Amino acid sequence: MLDIDFxxxxxxxxxxxxxxxxxxxxxRRVGDYMENRSRLIAEDIQKxxxxxxEGEDFRARQEEALTAAAAECQSMLRTSRExxxxxxxxxxxxxxxxxxRLVTRARExxxxxxxxxxxDLRLEVASLALAAATKVVEENMDNERNRRLIEEFLDREGAx
Amino acid sequence: xxxIVAPHVYASVTLGERSVPLITDAVIVTWVVMAIIMVATxxxxxxxxxxxxxxQKVAETIVSLIEGLVKDQLGHHYRTYAPYLGTILIFLVxxxxxxxxxxxxxxxxxxxxxxxxxxxxxELEMHPPTKxxxxxxxxxxxSLVVAVGxxxxxxxxxxxxxxxxxxxxxxAFVKLLDYIVRPMSLCLRLFGNMLGGTIVMAxxxxxxxxxxxxxxxxxxxxxxxxxxxxxxxxxTMIYIAEAVETEDEMKx
Numbered sequence: 001m002l003d004i005d006f007x008x009x010x011x012x013x014x015x016x017x018x019x020x021x022x023x024x025x026x027x028r029r030v031g032d033y034m035e036n037r038s039r040l041i042a043e044d045i046q047k048x049x050x051x052x053x054e055g056e057d058f059r060a061r062q063e064e065a066l067t068a069a070a071a072e073c074q075s076m077l078r079t080s081r082e083x084x085x086x087x088x089x090x091x092x093x094x095x096x097x098x099x100x101r102l103v104t105r106a107r108e109x110x111x112x113x114x115x116x117x118x119x120d121l122r123l124e125v126a127s128l129a130l131a132a133a134t135k136v137v138e139e140n141m142d143n144e145r146n147r148r149l150i151e152e153f154l155d156r157e158g159a160x
Numbered sequence: 161x162x163x164i165v166a167p168h169v170y171a172s173v174t175l176g177e178r179s180v181p182l183i184t185d186a187v188i189v190t191w192v193v194m195a196i197i198m199v200a201t202x203x204x205x206x207x208x209x210x211x212x213x214x215x216q217k218v219a220e221t222i223v224s225l226i227e228g229l230v231k232d233q234l235g236h237h238y239r240t241y242a243p244y245l246g247t248i249l250i251f252l253v254x255x256x257x258x259x260x261x262x263x264x265x266x267x268x269x270x271x272x273x274x275x276x277x278x279x280x281x282x283e284l285e286m287h288p289p290t291k292x293x294x295x296x297x298x299x300x301x302x303s304l305v306v307a308v309g310x311x312x313x314x315x316x317x318x319x320x321x322x323x324x325x326x327x328x329x330x331x332a333f334v335k336l337l338d339y340i341v342r343p344m345s346l347c348l349r350l351f352g353n354m355l356g357g358t359i360v361m362a363x364x365x366x367x368x369x370x371x372x373x374x375x376x377x378x379x380x381x382x383x384x385x386x387x388x389x390x391x392x393x394x395x396t397m398i399y400i401a402e403a404v405e406t407e408d409e410m411k412x
Binding site: 003004005006007008009010011012014015017018019021022023025026027028029030031033034037040 | 302
């Protein structure tokens with residue numbers, strides 16, 4: 001029962017064979033596989049976090065850009081509105097000015113025309129009067145009273 | 161009873177005047193257990209996928225369980241020693257509980273069923289190989305070799321020699337004693353437990369063959385077998401831990 005026999009040797013050989021087999025096909029294979037997987041998962045998590053941060057960064061930048069664009073849009077709208085209002089005012093003011101200028105010129109022209117007409121009229125009247133006077137003078141030059149009348153008239157006209 | 165205590169010898173060689181057993185039932189049962197382990201390993205790890213399924217889950221659980229167990233004791237050295245410790249753990253667990261599969265029909269029954277008188281010679285009882293002293297002694301010696309090897313690996317041969325007279329030359333005596341007592345205790349503990357359990361179970365089958373063996377077998381076949389396998393591996397691990405830890409402490 002307690003003799004040492006070849007079972008000792010065979011057990012040793014068996015265990016060494018089993019050890020080499022299990023080391024290669026179980027512990028190394030499965031162990032390495034699990035380790036690789038852990039590393040892959042860790043890498044994936046890391047990558048995921050990086051991507052998430054990147055995405056959030058991108059979103060923040062997009063939002064910023066959007067806000068900036070909206071602000072720019074608002075300011076452009078305001079500027080153009082102001083510009084339009086200003087331009088409108090300008091046009092109205094210019095038109096008013098033009099109208100005033102035209103009215104003034106028309107008035108001046110009318111005034112000048114009236115003056116010219118009046119001057120012409122006066123000239124005509126004067127020549128008529130002169131002609132009439134000449135006629136009168138020719139008819140009764142010797143008439144003392146007429147002579148005085150003409151003189152008076154001429155005096156008054158000369159004074160006028 | 162003699163068939164339980166003494167090994168069944170299938171072949172022997174004559175050395176001088178003695179006839180020495182060459183192939184015993186322990187060797188054959190060991191081969192059966194090894195075959196089961198190897199086939200199961202190949203089946204369970206046939207296709208490894210990132211998301212484990214079926215057999216791969218079992219294989220991964222076993223590997224991570226053993227690696228965790230070894231890591232607790234040996235720290236970062238676990239990569240080196242987990243395969244050996246795992247091998248003897250898996251082997252011992254199966255070898256120790258193989259007794260519950262002692263259902264092979266024996267020679268006379270086979271000869272009667274198949275009408276072949278040649279089969280009458282067949283006899284293989286699935287008793288734990290660890291009830292054979294040779295097997296447990298070999299396991300214990302291998303544990304010693306691995307522990308001493310771990311010491312060599314950590315400290316070199318000079319460091320190992322130095323450990324005999326440090327801290328005091330008296331410790332050489334203790335250390336030498338250790339090298340004899342440790343494998344002896346490992347070997348005899350396992351051998352005694354398994355032989356005892358097998359004998360108790362055989363007696364149970366004789367006395368109350370119907371239901372009692374099942375109840376008692378839970379302890380003697382399953383629990384004791386698993387327990388002794390764990391104890392053996394745990395103690396081996398402690399010896400290795402001692403060998404590698406002292407070096408770490410010396411460095412500090």
